[in-house]
Amino acid sequence: MEPTILDRLLAISSLLQRDAQRAFAGTSLTEARVHALWVIRHAGPSTQQTLARALGTTPRSVSALVDGLAETGYVERRPHPDDRRAVLVTLTDRADKMMTRMEQDHRNLTADLLSAVDEPDRAAFERGVDAVFWRLSELVRREAVSYDDVETR
Amino acid sequence: MEPTILDRLLAISSLLQRDAQRAFAGTSLTEARVHALWVIRHAGPSTQQTLARALGTTPRSVSALVDGLAETGYVERRPHPDDRRAVLVTLTDRADKMMTRMEQDHRNLTADLLSAVDEPDRAAFERGVDAVFWRLSELVRREAVSYDDVETR
DNA sequence: TATTGTTATACTCTATAACTATA
């Protein structure tokens, strides 16, 4: 049976994931940690509550993530100027350097993948990816399928 | 800054992942377990070594995965007819039923996503997704980027 | 000797609940 668009998208997801895991092999970095670093990179120094919301996880998990990132020198916890309960998680120079390099790799990969698409197809391809992204956002925002009743049948 | 194709693909990956996680919430199923079920569904009853290779993980992890799936009634370990060291991990009726339903949902989602793309763009979109998939396969098969030296600088 | 799957151990990510300090 021929792979469908969804099959392809799922395969692309898992390739991207494997690529990331291989890039981080041998370092203390993981996908979850790098995700957190990206959020801070774009949002600036952030409280752990903010990070928890942005990452779609719990404050407890953020504590653990920030612990790991701090131990390995990628972030620092700085006191919040106005709220003595809170901390501002801040990128270190080391993190800044690594993410600058990561952004460059990101740009290179973008160009590489796009150039793999036949030039006459590119515009339609980009529109299609955009359309699928938005449709999928809608679906996920609404009710998701559940296999609950299958299990508890 | 406008999102690039790679940004979009990464976003689509994470949406698909979130969709899956929500579908399994409240059940004993996880992405890793469902992945294993899919492999068995397509390959037929398999040894744990075969599963480890197919899943890109270690025999030890497969032991843990199969333990979980067996406890919750999705697979059974059956003796291998020719090799008394090995077991054949086999789907139960429950797993077969659930996966049949999952395949139907998969088909529905495929149709839904494709219909979100403007009809005149569809052929080019599909060709583009295919091209990106193959290019990415090539890249992952070769050398991957590493952030190792950044860390150990 | 090599292979199959296990036990032992450890690390990461995630989640819930109870707690402290501050707002």
Add this chain to the structure above:
DNA sequence: TATAGTTATAGAGTATAACAATA
């Protein structure tokens, strides 16, 4: 009373290493 972040505890996934049974 509510919020920020912690400790406590637990489950899942993954990995390496050592081991028993079998090939």
